[in-house]
Amino acid sequence: MSQDKTPATAPSATPELTVPGRRRFLNSAAVAGLGAGLAACNSGSQSAAPAGAASGAAPAASGGSGHAGTSSQPGLHPKPGELDTYYGLWSGGHTGDVRVLGMPSGREILRIPCFVPDALVGWGITNESKKVMGTKADGSLRYTVGDTHHVHASYKDGDYDGRYAFVNDKINSRIARIRLDYFVCDKITEIPNIQGFHGIFPDKRDPVDEKINYTTRVFAGAEFHLPLPNDGKGMDKPETYRALFTCIDVETMNVRWQALIDGNCDLVATSYDGKLAASNQYNTEGGAHFAEMMSAERDACVFFHIARIEQAVKDGKFKTYGDSKVPVVDCTRKSNEDPKTALAAYVSVPKNPHGVNASPDGKYFICSGKLSPTATVIELAKVLDWFDGKLDKIDKAIVAEVELGLGPLHTAFDGRGNAFTTLFLDSQVVKWNVDAAIKFHGGDKTAKYVVDRLDVHYQPGHLNASGSETAKADGKWLAVGCKFSKDRFLPVGPLHPENEQIVDISGEKMILTGDHPVRGEPHDFIIFKRELLRPKQVYSLDDFPNAIKDPKDGGITRNGKKVTVKMTTQAPAYSLPEFTVKKGDEVTLIITNLDKVEDLTHGFAIPKFNVNFIVNPQETASVTFVVDKPGVYWCYCTHFCHALHLEMRSRMFVEA
Numbered sequence: 250m251s252q253d254k255t256p257a258t259a260p261s262a263t264p265e266l267t268v269p270g271r272r273r274f275l276n277s278a279a280v281a282g283l284g285a286g287l288a289a290c291n292s293g294s295q296s297a298a299p300a301g302a303a304s305g306a307a308p309a310a311s312g313g314s315g316h317a318g319t320s321s322q323p324g325l326h327p328k329p330g331e332l333d334t335y336y337g338l339w340s341g342g343h344t345g346d347v348r349v350l351g352m353p354s355g356r357e358i359l360r361i362p363c364f365v366p367d368a369l370v371g372w373g374i375t376n377e378s379k380k381v382m383g384t385k386a387d388g389s390l391r392y393t394v395g396d397t398h399h400v401h402a403s404y405k406d407g408d409y410d411g412r413y414a415f416v417n418d419k420i421n422s423r424i425a426r427i428r429l430d431y432f433v434c435d436k437i438t439e440i441p442n443i444q445g446f447h448g449i450f451p452d453k454r455d456p457v458d459e460k461i462n463y464t465t466r467v468f469a470g471a472e473f474h475l476p477l478p479n480d481g482k483g484m485d486k487p488e489t490y491r492a493l494f495t496c497i498d499v500e501t502m503n504v505r506w507q508a509l510i511d512g513n514c515d516l517v518a519t520s521y522d523g524k525l526a527a528s529n530q531y532n533t534e535g536g537a538h539f540a541e542m543m544s545a546e547r548d549a550c551v552f553f554h555i556a557r558i559e560q561a562v563k564d565g566k567f568k569t570y571g572d573s574k575v576p577v578v579d580c581t582r583k584s585n586e587d588p589k590t591a592l593a594a595y596v597s598v599p600k601n602p603h604g605v606n607a608s609p610d611g612k613y614f615i616c617s618g619k620l621s622p623t624a625t626v627i628e629l630a631k632v633l634d635w636f637d638g639k640l641d642k643i644d645k646a647i648v649a650e651v652e653l654g655l656g657p658l659h660t661a662f663d664g665r666g667n668a669f670t671t672l673f674l675d676s677q678v679v680k681w682n683v684d685a686a687i688k689f690h691g692g693d694k695t696a697k698y699v700v701d702r703l704d705v706h707y708q709p710g711h712l713n714a715s716g717s718e719t720a721k722a723d724g725k726w727l728a729v730g731c732k733f734s735k736d737r738f739l740p741v742g743p744l745h746p747e748n749e750q751i752v753d754i755s756g757e758k759m760i761l762t763g764d765h766p767v768r769g770e771p772h773d774f775i776i777f778k779r780e781l782l783r784p785k786q787v788y789s790l791d792d793f794p795n796a797i798k799d800p801k802d803g804g805i806t807r808n809g810k811k812v813t814v815k816m817t818t819q820a821p822a823y824s825l826p827e828f829t830v831k832k833g834d835e836v837t838l839i840i841t842n843l844d845k846v847e848d849l850t851h852g853f854a855i856p857k858f859n860v861n862f863i864v865n866p867q868e869t870a871s872v873t874f875v876v877d878k879p880g881v882y883w884c885y886c887t888h889f890c891h892a893l894h895l896e897m898r899s900r901m902f903v904e905a
């Protein structure tokens with residue numbers, strides 16, 4: 250494969266950072282500004298925590314100690330012809346797509362359209378993409394907006410298996426599946442009974458069948474409460490609104506079951522043994538207004554016992570809502586007080602937690618406090634003990650609750666026992682040792698759990714490290730999604746890009762090694778070794794039932810007002826240099842690209858009919874449109890293909 254031609258660019262070659270004067274200034278200003286705010290939350294925290302002035306925090310200028318740093322940056326910036334050593338899959342936010350970045354350079358290589366039309370590839374224009382996206386009875390797209398937040402990939406044996414990635418659409422409660430061989434979205438499911446589908450996570454193996462050591466389910470958390478069914482009744486009674494947790498089958502992409510819960514779901518995590526899934530809950534109050542959502546001092550992380558839930562579904566212990574046929578099991582607190590039969594358990598977590606992340610050793614889920622300066626470490630073995638009746642109180646599964654700094658949101662891991670948590674308000678990443686935090690929480694006040702701090706720019710949301718969500722976390726690179734870039738890039742008017750920062754985490758200290766701007770508005774991402782994927786760069790004609798395998802099979806067929814035009818492409822020509830239809834016809838145009846050469850993609854645009862799409866090597870794509878204006882229309886290739894690309898044209902004659 251082409252990836253093999255380049256030597257790996259190891260993070261050990263990362264440089265000592267030269268810090269410009271302005272950044273030093275910003276750091277000291279930030280630290281000074283935080284002093285007052287931090288005083289309030291410092292009580293009870295160890296001296297190394299949290300933040301700048303008090304703790305000798307490591308600023309961005311922490312240098313290369315502990316790293317084999319040199320004065321050049323080969324690790325971050327591959328030379329022409331060199332390849333990155335990791336793939337990154339980034340959510341696109343409300344551009345509704347997934348983006349593929351090369352890491353550690355941060356270079357964007359591809360955008361994979363999912364929920365929103367994309368003009369480059371004709372997503373939402375071709376019949377094939379419209380079928381995936383979903384259409385109304387008249388054939389138009391059901392939705393043209395989307396909001397992707399979290400991308401996660403399918404597993405086998407605790408590592409990514411390169412089959413699928415999954416991403417949520419928060420706006421319309423949809424989940425998309427992406428094939429990681431062709432890097433295309435091939436399936437979208439709209440989840441019933443919920444709104445605000447936010448957290449998503451695949452399972453890592455089956456909770457019952459040991460032989461199934463790979464992903465078969467993906468879980469979805471719903472943030473917003475709704476009347477059930479949401480049919481216009483009970484709208485003025487928010488206290489009766491409810492949220493559901495959803496399980497989707499990854500092969501059929503059908504919804505398998507849903508779970509009625511108390512509170513809501515934010516992010517989702519799954520255990521390495523497949524037995525547990527969990528979601529942090531920031532609105533256990535069930536509030537409909539801002540102030541109500543923040544009224545309780547502690548919220549929760551709700552754990553789902555997957556095997557028991559699926560048994561309950563099998564046993565018919567469920568109900569359905571409205572038109573939906575999806576079985577909904579009862580995971581509310583009241584119905585699950587007996588551990589031995591409980592389908593769910595609620596571990597309490599301080600005030601409005603955000604983020605729940607599974608440690609790569611399989612032992613812990615870590616919830617960040619958001620409005621509390623703490624992270625809560627929950628030991629999964631103890632959660633299972635509670636379900637087995639061996640632990641009297643579920644909150645005894647909490648093995649640490651330690652202060653990290655202001656606005657802790659998400660946690661990544663290096664596979665060496667350390668966690669990295671974003672501090673939104675502090676604009677920092679804090680590196681902390683999980684075992685030391687557990688010791689500190691257990692009473693050993695000499696245990697120094699904070700290892701390092703790094704200023705980031707600015708207000709980080711998600712972060713993730715290479716392999717962090719797998720058992721193979723390698724502790725080399727960390728990416729930090731900073732929600733505000735402010736002064737980091739040339740000013741371009743009011744809309745700023747976000748700032749993705751790359752951090753070398755191979756040593757004791759974190760080293761900030763790069764910034765890159767990203768178009769709004771990525772949220773979450775995963776980073777994994779490039780060897781895990783085996784992408785295909787040329788399709789097979791047999792992948793498409795409507796493929797035109799030979800130019801002589803092309804031509805025009807008519808059935809009343811419905812006309813089918815079939816043609817093939819071979820650079821620099823379309824097999825039909827012209828074709829004739831009549832005003833009022835509904836034209837379906839099918840194109841197969843017979844070029845087999847890698848990177849030889851053609852486009853097909855027709856003026857005035859809103860048609861433009863591409864066909865990749867050996868791909869077949871089609872569009873359907875009505876010709877309502879007579880005349881000559883020059884169809885042409887929009888995607889550069891050949892020295893005679895400009896000459897690659899056809900004419901559509903529309904007879905009056």
Ligand SMILES: [Cu+2]
Pocket residue numbers: 820821850851852886887888889890891894897
């Ligand atoms: Cu072309």
